[in-house]
Amino acid sequence: MEDNVSLKQLIDELTSHSEEEPVGSRPPVAREKHDPIGSVLDIAGSGSQARFDPARLLALADHSDPSVAMSGQVGSQVKMAVGKSWLIANVRTMRADDNGRIIAAIDFLGEGTRDQNGGMSGFRRGVTRYPIPGAEVHPVTTDDLRQVFAASDSAHVEIGTVYPTDDIRGALYIDPMLSKHFAILGSTGTGKSTSVALILHRISNYSPEGHIVMIDPHGEYSAAFKGCGELFNVDNLQLPYWLLNFEEHCEVLLTTDGAERNRDADILAKCLLAARTKNKFSEQFGKVTVDSPIPYLLTDLNAVIVAEMGKLDRAGDTTPYQRLKTKLDELKADPRYTFMFSGMNITDSMGSFISRLFRLPANGKPISIVDVSGVPSDITSVVVSVLARMVFDYAIWSRTEAQRPILLVCEEAHRYVPKDENNGVQAVRKILERIAKEGRKYGVSLGLITQRPSDLAEGVLSQCGTIIAMRLNNERDQACVRAAMPEGARGFLDAIPALRNRECIVCGEGVAIPIRVRFDDLEPEKRPASSDPSFASLWRETGGEPEIISRTVKRWRGHGR
Numbered sequence: 001m002e003d004n005v006s007l008k009q010l011i012d013e014l015t016s017h018s019e020e021e022p023v024g025s026r027p028p029v030a031r032e033k034h035d036p037i038g039s040v041l042d043i044a045g046s047g048s049q050a051r052f053d054p055a056r057l058l059a060l061a062d063h064s065d066p067s068v069a070m071s072g073q074v075g076s077q078v079k080m081a082v083g084k085s086w087l088i089a090n091v092r093t094m095r096a097d098d099n100g101r102i103i104a105a106i107d108f109l110g111e112g113t114r115d116q117n118g119g120m121s122g123f124r125r126g127v128t129r130y131p132i133p134g135a136e137v138h139p140v141t142t143d144d145l146r147q148v149f150a151a152s153d154s155a156h157v158e159i160g161t162v163y164p165t166d167d168i169r170g171a172l173y174i175d176p177m178l179s180k181h182f183a184i185l186g187s188t189g190t191g192k193s194t195s196v197a198l199i200l201h202r203i204s205n206y207s208p209e210g211h212i213v214m215i216d217p218h219g220e221y222s223a224a225f226k227g228c229g230e231l232f233n234v235d236n237l238q239l240p241y242w243l244l245n246f247e248e249h250c251e252v253l254l255t256t257d258g259a260e261r262n263r264d265a266d267i268l269a270k271c272l273l274a275a276r277t278k279n280k281f282s283e284q285f286g287k288v289t290v291d292s293p294i295p296y297l298l299t300d301l302n303a304v305i306v307a308e309m310g311k312l313d314r315a316g317d318t319t320p321y322q323r324l325k326t327k328l329d330e331l332k333a334d335p336r337y338t339f340m341f342s343g344m345n346i347t348d349s350m351g352s353f354i355s356r357l358f359r360l361p362a363n364g365k366p367i368s369i370v371d372v373s374g375v376p377s378d379i380t381s382v383v384v385s386v387l388a389r390m391v392f393d394y395a396i397w398s399r400t401e402a403q404r405p406i407l408l409v410c411e412e413a414h415r416y417v418p419k420d421e422n423n424g425v426q427a428v429r430k431i432l433e434r435i436a437k438e439g440r441k442y443g444v445s446l447g448l449i450t451q452r453p454s455d456l457a458e459g460v461l462s463q464c465g466t467i468i469a470m471r472l473n474n475e476r477d478q479a480c481v482r483a484a485m486p487e488g489a490r491g492f493l494d495a496i497p498a499l500r501n502r503e504c505i506v507c508g509e510g511v512a513i514p515i516r517v518r519f520d521d522l523e524p525e526k527r528p529a530s531s532d533p534s535f536a537s538l539w540r541e542t543g544g545e546p547e548i549i550s551r552t553v554k555r556w557r558g559h560g561r
Helices: 002-015 054-060 066-070 142-149 174-179 192-206 246-253 258-278 280-285 298-310 315-333 350-358 377-397 426-442 475-484 487-493 545-559
Strands: 038-042 047-052 077-082 085-096 102-114 120-125 136-139 156-162 169-173 182-185 212-216 229-232 367-371 406-410 444-450 466-469 503-508 515-519
Touching: 038 102, 047 054, 047 085, 066 142, 077 102, 077 142, 085 142, 102 142, 120 142, 142 169, 156 192, 169 174, 182 192, 182 475, 192 212, 192 406, 192 515, 212 377, 229 350, 246 258, 246 315, 246 377, 246 426, 258 298, 258 315, 298 315, 350 367, 350 377, 377 406, 377 426, 377 444, 426 444, 466 475, 475 487, 487 503
Parallel strands: 182 444, 182 466, 212 367, 212 406, 229 367, 406 444
Antiparallel strands: 038 047, 038 136, 047 102, 077 085, 077 136, 085 102, 102 120, 156 169, 156 515, 466 503, 503 515
């Protein structure tokens, strides 16, 4: 026994290295207690520096524990002992100094209690006591990360596996994520749509009586939610035109700009108010405005326009009225607008429309997919504006009732909240910006999905408390995400261009600390119809082209698209 002890001591002496041992010396043998891989160099609040020993980092590369093997690399975690606590930090950047040592910028994430055996328990975000320069830096183990990423008892959904582990689950906390809004960002082809479907499926499974409205501009999510959602498109949406407020009426009916538009808007306001008040139904509500969602007949609006035009003395003054009448006639005659401007939408269907769209009650199908791909492009933004405003207005006017929070998910968000303020989508921009700023007060959550975060209006992304960033190839997009992410998550940003498909960085309110997650695989029947076509294989297929063209032309002409 004594010989064995002596032999062990001899091995330890031969494999131990001082902090100043030169580069190129033999790497130490990894031990279960894990020798320190470096020391703290300086402390500066959330961003500090550590000095790593290259030989000891190399010695960890083949370790059986993947977390230990990754420690000290960019995007990985390390730990430092301070009193009875372990401090966990994330490695942001690394560089070599003149002596061949590695200088790493680190961001502190939180701390946990250090037990007698060197283990950690009770991890919590934030730091109460910082280490001093010279303190040893140790690799983290999978057991450490299990404590760090362990989901609390709060309501959460698991979406994947935390990198670089094989079995630690990445969780999103439902209440913090939804109450503070969230954004899912990623370049085309990174698996963004499938990941969105996965998250919404997990939330729907957790809350089968929830209320989720998703704006789907490409018609790709209908296939993913056939079993647990209601699907709406131009064939069954039946959006009443009289639900539009005055600003939305202007975007649909006015065709002029500048001073002429202002004049046309004044005339429309006068005629629209007269049409709304013609309905006897409006008398029970007292004061009626141009924005009041009260049914009116298009024939009444047309009659008011004609009547006002008849009161004019000079023929030249009739031009604005004629423009309005012509546009109104076009909308009534064009079959593409039937879903909104049809005679079926005259009755007071506001209650049933809200019930269907907002899933009140949900009856086990908590999500509404609104496919706007068939909506004429010139009024798509108006349709989205009406739907978003209905969500927000309902939340405001139902404050005295039992609360029913609603999640509004907006795909291709940069279309509706663009950075350019002069692109003509003012109504939808205003309501989405208002929801981003005020929605959480009234129980409205906003989920923004985009592949071009740099094209989003400034300030909207910063209102999102949780950011789920997949691979972004564009430097402007990366810079935009960097500005929106909290300071402690900056170390993960360098990994964004190198993320694999269906991998993401999650930071903010919805997670305990920033994490890198590999999304779970989603069952084929729950995936959106967004997969890229295989040119190589599809171009080998032939046959049936005349029938394909005939059916396509028929659908094309039938819908007037």
